[in-house]
Amino acid sequence: AQSVTQPDIHITVSEGASLELRCNYSYGATPYLFWYVQSPGQGLQLLLKYFSGDTLVQGIKGFEAEFKRSQSSFNLRKPSVHWSDAAEYFCAVGPRGSARQLTFGSGTQLTVLP
Amino acid sequence: DAMVIQNPRYQVTQFGKPVTLSCSQTLNHNVMYWYQQKSSQAPKLLFHYYDKDFNNEADTPDNFQSRRPNTSFCFLDIRSPGLGDAAMYLCATSRGTGGSEAFFGQGTRLTVV
Numbered sequence: 001a002q003s004v005t006q007p008d009i010h011i012t013v014s015e016g017a018s019l020e021l022r023c024n025y026s027y028g029a030t031p032y033l034f035w036y037v038q039s040p041g042q043g044l045q046l047l048l049k050y051f052s053g054d055t056l057v058q059g060i061k062g063f064e065a066e067f068k069r070s071q072s073s074f075n076l077r078k079p080s081v082h083w084s085d086a087a088e089y090f091c092a093v094g095p096r097g098s099a100r101q102l103t104f105g106s107g108t109q110l111t112v113l114p
Numbered sequence: 115d116a117m118v119i120q121n122p123r124y125q126v127t128q129f130g131k132p133v134t135l136s137c138s139q140t141l142n143h144n145v146m147y148w149y150q151q152k153s154s155q156a157p158k159l160l161f162h163y164y165d166k167d168f169n170n171e172a173d174t175p176d177n178f179q180s181r182r183p184n185t186s187f188c189f190l191d192i193r194s195p196g197l198g199d200a201a202m203y204l205c206a207t208s209r210g211t212g213g214s215e216a217f218f219g220q221g222t223r224l225t226v227v
Contacts, residue, residue: 102159102216106156109154
């Protein structure tokens with residue numbers, strides 16, 4: 001069965017600092033990989049996704065993520081965090097050939113200090 | 115230009131009183147999902163429709179039902195809400211083909227009193 005681990009429950013960074021959120025997955029083959037962001041009381045918004053090709057993917061709001069097959073990881077990064085980035089971030093995996101089911105990680109809550 | 119719309123945003127219901135949450139989409143996607151998300155937890159898939167084909171997750175309680183009368187609308191019915199059903203309920207859609215991401219609505223926050 002596929003699973004997603006986000007080892008950091010809560011991360012605090014200062015505005016302007018760099019950010020890396022970790023995501024590890026367990027799956028029999030290379031799945032589709034996603035990062036979503038959720039602001040308080042809101043739904044989930046897609047930041048970026050990896051299907052194939054270049055292992056460094058660019059997303060919205062200045063985020064990027066790198067797929068590393070050897071480490072089964074898909075870490076999210078941003079060079080300079082803005083106060084508006086404070087939110088919950090979810091990594092998710094989905095099986096190839098079907099988008100019917102996503103498995104989400106437990107999320108990382110990001111706090112941004114002024 | 116909202117694409118997945120959930121109504122209402124906030125719903126208060128009494129313990130044991132049936133409640134229905136609604137979701138509509140303007141994307142013409144084949145798949146519609148219902149997720150339950152409790153505080154500080156990941157969304158948990160309850161069920162999904164691929165067109166008219168209903169797919170229930172094995173651990174979804176019988177108390178939860180769903181209807182999809184047409185492509186655009188999908189409803190979540192909770193027959194007898196308990197205190198443990200208080201949560202955010204998220205509707206999502208996708209094309210259903212390989213690699214298509216899910217688009218989420220803003221959610222309905224359900225409170226059971």
